[in-house]
Amino acid sequence: MPPVHPLKKLFQYAKAYRSDFRLATIYSILNKSFDVLPEVLIGVAVDIVINGDKSFLAKRVLGGFGITDTWHQLMFLGAVNALIWAGESWFEYLLSIKWRKLAQNLQHDLRLDTYDHVQKLEMAYFENQRTGNLMSILNEDINQMERFLNGGANQIIQVICSSIMVSAVFFTLQPSLAVISLLPVPLILIGAFWFQKRLAPRYSEVREAAGDVSARLNNNLLGLATIKAFATESFEKNHIAEASNAYRQANSSAIAISAAITPVIRMAILAGFTATLVYGGWLTLQGELAVGAYSVLVYLTQRLLWPMTGLADVADMYQRSMSAIDRAMGLLDTKINIPYEGKHVAPAQIKGDLQFDKVDFAYGNQKTLQQISLHIPAGKTIAFVGSTGSGKSTLVKLLLRFYSAQAGKITLDGTEINEINLQDLRRCIGYVAQDSFLTDGTIAENIAYGMQDVNDAAIRDAAQAAEAMEFISKLPLGFATRIGERGQKLSGGQRQRLALARAILKNPPILILDEATSAVDNETEAAIQRSLDVVSRNRTTIVIAHRLSTVRQADCIHLLEAGEIMESGTHDELLALDAGYAALWRLQTGERTHG
Structure with a gap:
């Protein structure tokens, strides 16, 4: 033709x-x-x-x-x-x-x-x-x-x-x-x-x-x-x-x-x-x-x-x-391979119960996830740890439907996510990445990003919950301060606190932190951890981290290696198992886990 x-x-x-x-x-x-x-x-x-x-x-x-x-x-x-x-x-x-x-x-x-x-x-x-x-x-x-x-x-x-x-x-x-x-x-x-x-x-x-x-x-x-x-x-x-x-x-x-x-x-x-x-x-x-x-x-x-x-x-x-x-x-004319159409849902209707059933995924010829099956109960905090390239972030990207699983299925409250309207699905998820996108706008505009009719009090409460008020109050114009392209006028830790405040203000039934503390100092990590302890209550929370100290309070921790779940359990249970997780813990902290 x-x-x-x-x-x-x-x-x-x-x-x-x-x-x-x-x-x-x-x-x-x-x-x-x-x-x-x-x-x-x-x-x-x-x-x-x-x-x-x-x-x-x-x-x-x-x-x-x-x-x-x-x-x-x-x-x-x-x-x-x-x-x-x-x-x-x-x-x-x-x-x-x-x-x-x-x-x-x-x-x-x-x-x-x-x-x-x-x-x-x-x-x-x-x-x-x-x-x-x-x-x-x-x-x-x-x-x-x-x-x-x-x-x-x-x-x-x-x-x-x-x-x-x-x-x-x-x-x-x-x-x-x-x-x-x-x-x-x-x-x-x-x-x-x-x-x-x-x-x-x-x-x-x-x-x-x-x-x-x-x-x-x-x-x-x-x-x-x-x-x-x-x-x-x-x-x-x-x-x-x-x-x-x-x-x-x-x-x-x-x-x-x-x-x-x-x-x-x-x-x-x-x-x-x-x-x-x-x-x-x-x-x-x-x-x-x-x-x-x-x-x-x-x-x-x-x-x-x-x-x-x-x-x-x-x-x-x-x-x-x-x-x-x-x-x-x-x-x-480029074909859209992940359609937006589907069943409409409102965040208020979502409990946050997630099920991964024999999920496979590969980037090209590189196998990333292999037969992943796991249950994330509504309202629980679940953590994924493992070495770089083990497939932790890919799980989240499949949940957000940045990519489609090549085998298996993922369900939200019993409904396959492929059947849910894509925009509605993502409105149900608060996502804080390692390098969150910030606009060349004000502090307030970045916290309220993507949300309409948000009052100043709600923005302030979100900033308070993310422990961002300390540095915002010191800025010349406070919440009206412009932060530059991609937030370049702020430090890495300050940018992450704004990103967390944005997710808190969104108030989604599911919260994802994808290496959110990997590039911040210990003080910021501690602040984000305190905020997380508060905002994760009665909310399905998924935490991806290299630093095991940030996930030790999770209800369940999954250790991934080469796209497979090798170990699952609480922090104490995995230390008692004395296998891969315990070895990582000793490597990062120098603590003995047994004997």
């Missing part, structure tokens, strides 16, 4: 704007119609001056009575000219407004729809994508489409219209001259399309290279502290130079072809204009063509052919836009 053209994809997407497309096209056609007429009036004026009361206007206007007085003919011609210019200007205004508004609305909708679609893609999709490349599509590629609709679409329509209208006038006045003079037009159009086809793959490479540059810049800006700490500024500059040079070379390849379009078109134009000028002049001298008609044809040839030199720029803009639209539409 042949690939669908990007322009067709865009029209299929923009169904709601088809009437706007039609109206904008009509305005472009009417504007070009009025734009061509002044050249016709020049020929009529020449005819009036030369032939006087025997002119075209005297013979054929007003039902055959004519305007015989030369001055009256010129006055009438001036009035018609004023109306034509007014019409041309009016439709120029209308088409400009309509095309620009259409471009703005369409790029706005496409950006939002594409971003919304990206948010719904499963986490596995992002493992093979770079953030900078996605940003390039969502920003620059969609902007490129906007630029094409702002001007390029109107130019293409008007070139087609002027070709048709001027050809009609030519064949009406002098068919033999029309054949010779207009012969370059199809050659010009064919040549433009020939070049365009060769530009297509090159501009696809340009857009990909632009995405590479954006990805590298985004990666380095996020890791600037590490770059500075390792004094690798020159090393990373070279990486940027490589990506930028690849972009430059991809553009150079496209420019080598696009730059050749204009000279080729100019040569074709020269042939057509020369034919009109010389052959048309000879026909006039022979009396086969009126002087006024000759003037009209010369001016129309100029009006038709010279704007075609702009086809080079239009073809260049068009192909850049098609490559950009193709990437944006490709992203929008």
Whole structure:
């Protein structure tokens, strides 16, 4: 099956704007119609001056009575000219407004729809994508489409219209001259399309290279502290130079072809204009063509052919836009493998009873979980410990449906989580990760993130429960203090306390702490542990930790290794077992567990 053209994809997407497309096209056609007429009036004026009361206007206007007085003919011609210019200007205004508004609305909708679609893609999709490349599509590629609709679409329509209208006038006045003079037009159009086809793959490479540059810049800006700490500024500059040079070379390849379009078109134009000028002049001298008609044809040839030199720029803009639209539409067409639809539930209805039944999962060929079966009773605190890569965080990601289990099932209060509306499922879960996402907003906005109609007292209570009030009260603006992009104005411990306050304010029936204390100091860990002791009461709580001291009070601790549960029990029971957990405890604390 042949690939669908990007322009067709865009029209299929923009169904709601088809009437706007039609109206904008009509305005472009009417504007070009009025734009061509002044050249016709020049020929009529020449005819009036030369032939006087025997002119075209005297013979054929007003039902055959004519305007015989030369001055009256010129006055009438001036009035018609004023109306034509007014019409041309009016439709120029209308088409400009309509095309620009259409471009703005369409790029706005496409950006939002594409971003919304990206948010719904499963986490596995992002493992093979770079953030900078996605940003390039969502920003620059969609902007490129906007630029094409702002001007390029109107130019293409008007070139087609002027070709048709001027050809009609030519064949009406002098068919033999029309054949010779207009012969370059199809050659010009064919040549433009020939070049365009060769530009297509090159501009696809340009857009990909632009995405590479954006990805590298985004990666380095996020890791600037590490770059500075390792004094690798020159090393990373070279990486940027490589990506930028690849972009430059991809553009150079496209420019080598696009730059050749204009000279080729100019040569074709020269042939057509020369034919009109010389052959048309000879026909006039022979009396086969009126002087006024000759003037009209010369001016129309100029009006038709010279704007075609702009086809080079239009073809260049068009192909850049098609490559950009193709990437944006490709992203929008990416299949969502984890559907959002399902049974609606409210957090207040959820008890929090979880069951994992023979769950398997693998990242590619790497087996991560093998036949995991366990029960997490509602209201209990359950901990998962084990070495890095043992599958602890994967269990949580499956519960949140960032990924889908490849075998087995997970149930919440007896209902498979695949049958629950995805948004409702996640609203039932409070999630505090090792590196929680914070926005460039205020302290209060970050605590109330994702929640509406939250009063200041509730935000303060959540901060108090997370033991965050001590540092918030010392900030110049308190809860109104902006914390910078990703919370960079705060320490790691402060960011984690805000993340915990956010989860507390959400008040979910299930709370997950995924390595939430692994990157904080002992004081912050103790504070979070005190908060956890309070907020975990009568709430299903799942704690993933490397530090065993943070989970010793859990109702049950599961030790995972290589994707399998090796041991389960309370802290004291596992120490008494004197196996893997006890060995980890001795390693971390130096305490003896028996004897």
